[in-house]
Amino acid sequence: MPIDMDKVPEPEDAKAPRTAPEEIKAIPVRHFGRWISAVLAVAVLGLLINAFAQGKINWGAVPDYFFDADILKGVRNTITITILSMVVGVVLGVVLAVMRLSKNPVTSSVAWFYIWFFRGTPVYVQLLLWFNLGLVFEFINLGPIYKDYWASFMTPFLAALLGLGLNEAAYMAEICRAGLQSVDEGQTEAAHALGMSHTRTLRRVVLPQAMRVIVPPTGNEFINMLKTTSLVIAVQYYDLLQAATNVGQTSGGTVEMLFLAAAWYLVLTSVLSIGQYYLERRFARGTLRQLPLTPWQQIKANWFTFNHQGVAGGTS
Template sequence: MTVDIEKTGPEGVPPTPSAGPEAIKAIPVRHWGRYVSAVVAIALFGLVVYAFSQGKINWDAIPDYFFDERILDGVKETLLLTLVSMAIGIIGGIVLAVMRLSKNPVTSSIAWFYIWFFRGTPVLVQLFVWFNLGLVFETINLGFYQDEWSDFMTPFLTALLGLGLNEAAYMAEICRAGLLSVDEGQTEASHALGMSHNKTLRRIVIPQAMRVIVPPTGNEVINMLKTTSLVAAVQFTELFRQAQNIGSTSGAPVEMFFLAAAWYLLLTSVLSVGQYYLERYYARGSTRTLPPTPLQKIKSSVFSVRRPKGVSA
């Protein structure tokens, strides 16, 4: 009987087991397409910057007028118009959504017609209609209120009606989609427990529907902020109209348009952060872990850079 020296050693003693297989050296795959696309994107961006640098643009006029009193007044009017118009749109949208889902054919048909009309016509056309109704109505008579149409339909009221009523049609569809996303079994269970239809909506349906309603509503708020620039056509002095007025008197109209664009970017960025935290709030209970906040992302990235190699988190 022969002895396998390689397996048992020279004296029949088993050899010391090895430390284990060698570590696999993973070589990442090089994605050359990513490098090429990055170079092309940087080149295109450089061309755009170079093209704008050739123009006779007075860039110093933008910081000079950025905090001008007229611009700040325009920002305040823009924010006020956005908030009030969205309030009208949200309240009207909820009412229209409930009417649309009603089993009453009259209320359902009225809601459908409203949504069909206001979503099917441009908001700028609606603004001009409200603004020029004084050409066909000399006075307004509501029974308890009577006045000249030109005194009643101010530019601010024109902007509110044009933006708010139009937004209500879009919010109605958003709210309707959120209400339909809730399982009907929960509504039936609440009715079986003796809850009324209105109480079921307030306590059961609407809180769950908010997870579906909040994200598109945040987009509508941001879109409303930008849409307010259209009311300059009906002589309402918000941010864009103020920038136009300053540009016509200062001799820097293009620069003032860039200034208005910078303010819109700043305001929409702030609203986007608020939308993120609101979505995060209503995501509680639907996900196991909430998405990190922007501050948490910054802290994690900073600590990951400072952490020495070989030290685990």
């Protein structure tokens, strides 16, 4: 016998009036460890500031000599040797990376030996080696192209450039090799199937995709190179550290000028860090659905949120 659904009595719960669910009150978890670590960090920072404040340091000498002519000359030379050394390192590093991935065993072995030697010896030793080769070779003879005394040829600038640039090339070779290997082999095979040469495939297909892997560590190497230039004082190249040392000896503020040099290094590395951030952001296009906010965009977003909350709190 069919059941008439209209005569079926409704359950008691259905007759009761429906009420909105209660709002969930989320109680944030208290992290006492964060407060303790913050207090300890502030305490340690305060002790360090107090220690340096009580020391016999003429802090006024730092801003007084910050734009001194000798200091600015050292800054210019430091920037110059940094850029040129990185250019040598990047160009030679790309060549070594391609040689390392070559199917020719001789080419691959030569690149492997270069990387093994220059990564396995300290850059300070390499600088001294280039600068003191005049004790072994009296002349440099390149045939009809160039011939001169080694001491006249190997200037402090050239010794610094070779020591830093050739050493950097070994590290850049491994960075570039990792970037090239990150690109799927199908990309190369597809390019060859379309009739593209190996060089054109590398330039038009592989390298553009490998750059997003190569750029971040290259930026770190650039910053590290800026700080490594302080070692060129060993070959008598006039850099920022050499300038600060000379000014410190003449002014009697040796420690103050070292703090000045540290301040200049911080300024330069900060500028390079900002440039690295925007360069990485540019090469990240196409790989992320939404690019991360720039520092200026983050400040604007936080300021808008703060103002919005302030207005809402005032009107409530």
